[in-house]
Amino acid sequence: MKNSNQTKQDTFQKQLKTFEKLLIGAKMAKLSSFILIGVSIGLAIRFRDNNLYVMLLLMGILAIVFFIDKFLSLKDIKQKSYTQTSLVSSISKFKTYMVNRKKYEMYFMGFWMLTLIPSASLYFDSNILGILGMLAYITFVSVFGYLAYKKTDKEIALLESTMEYELQLQ
Numbered sequence: 607m608k609n610s611n612q613t614k615q616d617t618f619q620k621q622l623k624t625f626e627k628l629l630i631g632a633k634m635a636k637l638s639s640f641i642l643i644g645v646s647i648g649l650a651i652r653f654r655d656n657n658l659y660v661m662l663l664l665m666g667i668l669a670i671v672f673f674i675d676k677f678l679s680l681k682d683i684k685q686k687s688y689t690q691t692s693l694v695s696s697i698s699k700f701k702t703y704m705v706n707r708k709k710y711e712m713y714f715m716g717f718w719m720l721t722l723i724p725s726a727s728l729y730f731d732s733n734i735l736g737i738l739g740m741l742a743y744i745t746f747v748s749v750f751g752y753l754a755y756k757k758t759d760k761e762i763a764l765l766e767s768t769m770e771y772e773l774q775l776q
Contacts, residue, residue, distance in 0.1 A: 617772060621765055622688055625697060628761060629684060631754070632703070636678045642718060643670050649725045659725045666721030673714040677707045694769050701762050708755050712748075719744060 650663040683699045685692060730736025 614772065617768065618690060618693070621768060621772075622693060624761060624765055625688075625693060625700070628700060628758060629680065631758065632678070632680055632700075635707070636674060639670050639674050639678060642715075643667050646670070646718070646722070649722070649729065653725050653728065656725075656728075659728070662721040662724060666718040669714050669717050669721075673710070677703075677710055677714075690769075690772065694773065697762065697765050697769060701766070704755070704758060704762065711751075 646663045646667045650660045650667075653659040653663075680703070683696050683703060685696060688696065726740055727737060730740070
C-alpha cells in the first residue's frame with residue numbers, strides 16, 4: 607500500500623512539473639510580447655519625425671498591450687500550491703487559456719506586423735533583401751509558433767488523461 611502511495615505521489619510530482627513547464631512557456635510568450643513592444647518603441651523613436659509611422663507603431667503597441675492584458679494573463683491559473691484536484695482545475699483553465707490565446711494571437715500579431723511594414727521598409731531603405739529577410743523571419747516565427755501550439759496541445763491532453771486516470775484510481 608505504501609508503494610502505491612509513493613507511485614501516486616511520484617506521478618503527481620511529474621504532472622506538476624509538466625504543468626509548471628507549460629506555465630513557463632506561457633510566461634515566455636508574455637516576455638516575447640514585451641520584446642515586440644520594445645521593437646515598436648525603438649522604431650517609433652527612430653522615426654519620430656514621421657507622425658504617420660509613429661501613429662502606426664503606437665497602434666501596434668496598443669494592440670499588443672491589449673493582447674497581453676486580455677489573453678496572456680495567468681492570474682486565474684497560477685497557484686502557490688497544488689493538490690490533485692486543484693491541479694486538474696488549473697489544467698482545465700490553462701487549456702481554455704491556450705484555446706483563447708491560439709484563437710486570437712495570429713490576428714493581433716498580424717495587425718502588429720502590418721503596423722511595422724511602413725517603418726520597416728523605410729528602415730531597410732526599401733531594400734528587397736531586407737524586406738525578404740523580414741518576411742522569412744515572420745514565416746519562421748509563425749511555423750515554430752504553430753508547432754509549439756501543437757506540442758502544447760498534446761502535453762495538455764496527456765496531462766488531462768493521466769490526471770483523469772489517477773482520479774479514477776482513488
